[in-house]
Amino acid sequence: MPITVTFDIKNADQTELNRIRGFFDRLGWEHLGGTAYRYPNLHSKQPTEDWFNHVIPALMLLRTYARHAVDSGRRLDKFSIDVQSSTGYNPATRVGALPLHAQNITYSDPSVQGRAFGKKNLVEWIESITWPYP
Numbered sequence: 628m629p630i631t632v633t634f635d636i637k638n639a640d641q642t643e644l645n646r647i648r649g650f651f652d653r654l655g656w657e658h659l660g661g662t663a664y665r666y667p668n669l670h671s672k673q674p675t676e677d678w679f680n681h682v683i684p685a686l687m688l689l690r691t692y693a694r695h696a697v698d699s700g701r702r703l704d705k706f707s708i709d710v711q712s713s714t715g716y717n718p719a720t721r722v723g724a725l726p727l728h729a730q731n732i733t734y735s736d737p738s739v740q741g742r743a744f745g746k747k748n749l750v751e752w753i754e755s756i757t758w759p760y761p
Contacts, residue, residue, distance in 0.1 A: 649744025
């Protein structure tokens with residue numbers, strides 16, 4: 628069942644839009660056009676969505692970018708996140724996935740060469756997110 632994200636950021640430059648598309652690509656999302664993305668992509672055969680390793684990091688990175696854009700004088704005019712999803716993990720049936728270390732997540736190749744979000748940067752960013760309590 629898909630998750631669809633759409634948004635509109637005024638005055639985003641092409642480099643920023645390429646980076647956004649790049650991180651959605653790397654995390655296995657399908658670009659639907661403009662600033663609309665879908666997970667999983669239409670040809671996916673996985674039984675459940677991998678929320679911990681593909682959905683949550685993408686949404687966190689989009690939130691981080693949106694804060695950066697607003698703090699840099701651009702506007703997040705609107706966004707929508709539409710979800711019809713079911714996910715989970717059951718080791719007995721081998722369905723689903725636990726949260727993985729960033730280097731163990733399965734990343735997709737970019738859909739457009741030259742517009743890739745740096746895999747090394749993405750792995751480092753995901754791995755740097757820590758629990759805020761000692």
